Amino acid sequence: MPPRELALAARADELSRRREPYVRATVVRAQHPTSAHAGDTALVLAGGAIEGFVGGNCVEASVRDYGLRTLASGEPLLLRVMPGEPVRNQEEGAVTVANPCLSGGSVEIFLQPYLPAPRVVVVGSGPIAQALSALGSVLGFEPELVAGSAAEPRPDDAALIVASHGREEETALTAALQASVPYVALVASGRRGHEVLASLDVDEELRSRVHCPAGLALGARTPEETALSILAELVSERSAASAPPAAGGVRAGAAEAAEEPASAEAGSHEPGAAEAAEEPASDEAGSASAEAGSAEPATALDPVCGMTVPAIHATLHTEHAGRTIYFCSAGCRSAFLKDPEHYAVAS
Incomplete structure (x- = not known):
């Protein structure tokens, strides 16, 4: 096993021992000229950090977004990222996301959540x-x-x-x-x-x-x-x-x-x-508190390209006019900083 994969496997074992949830993202198909290759892997942590490589910044933005969603749902997902105007097509077990920042090619990434046993x-x-x-x-x-x-x-x-x-x-x-x-x-x-x-x-x-x-x-x-x-x-x-x-x-x-x-x-x-033998069946002594379900992470729109990205610290962001603005990539962030008034920021 290559050193990078060994390091990721060791990191995954460490997270499991510490009972910390994570998502393993694995590239299952890549179309030229994407920088990722089939077999590339990364871990998406609960805070949104990504360790490993499954593509450039634009692909990472979608991996971070849907990685956190799979942690919330506990269900695996096949993520397809392709170039084009922002759009998402959801189907059972899969989602297709178009990213206008991609220069070409497409990539399919399998997201498998690992959650600690209750x-x-x-x-x-x-x-x-x-x-x-x-x-x-x-x-x-x-x-x-x-x-x-x-x-x-x-x-x-x-x-x-x-x-x-x-x-x-x-x-x-x-x-x-x-x-x-x-x-x-x-x-x-x-x-x-x-x-x-x-x-x-x-x-x-x-x-x-x-x-x-x-x-x-x-x-x-x-x-x-x-x-x-x-x-x-x-x-x-x-x-x-x-x-x-x-x-x-x-x-x-x-x-x-x-x-x-x-x-x-x-x-x-x-x-x-x-x-x-003392334990009979349950008497009703009052209602149990409801177990809070995992909520999907908050999201925001990149004002430059229109991509949906997680509104978390791990996402590229900047402060402007008293607000936090999130971006899918460094390119979009740079474009915004050059002329922030040019871009309409969604309320």
Whole structure:
């Protein structure tokens, strides 16, 4: 593998280890006289920076624009860039963009987003916590088993699930609620769960966000079945957060009232088979906060050529009359700076 490709591969590995999203842009077809060649690759970072080579400034402007769009959507895209007056033709899985700055030729670039797996913080080390870790990995999550005092939830986590059977529950739950983690759940019976939630030093609105008892009403009895019911609820909540609100605001599964399981809690918080079977299906304790979807980046028009470009710091830009003006290339920026009043700036 050539040194440049080795360096990009190492950089991609580094970004993955740091859980930073990026897009791999690969030239799959190039028509003379473009400067890119089939096989050329680059990485588009979340801030819009491009590392590697897939073409000149004009092509990079479109790669940056649609690279950030693929990060927002999570879907790969075939980008075709060709010379001509500004126009874009969108179809399923592909987009064609005409760039008046290109001197000729065209290039096709495949944009593949790489997004870190959603992290699920699992507080505990018992059978249910282990089952959540094993099954969560199969479902494409990144489970992380921690003790309650070591939990450091973040707003971009998918969930925090407390399955520690009475150990350091309040600390972890409070931290998750204050960090605005979208899905927060407590593995406990309804009675004990009510006592734990009542002890939290948070307001009622935050307290009502905790799913307790955790999980959908699947009649779970084993740790593995309990983990399945909890992860099914998590998947349902994430799906509902990204979909239009349902009429009446009723959460799926809420109508299935959960009864206390046959094994009553005897006041002990020691882990064991009795509490492993403790988790019934979910009661509705309040609506979970909606998970914010990734928004497409803001865009602007290059006033010289009319190209659409991302309105971000990584795009070539200048300040004029109290406004930030963005450009697809250094040529357009230079033309603007020579006679800024000649170009009408879109409001």
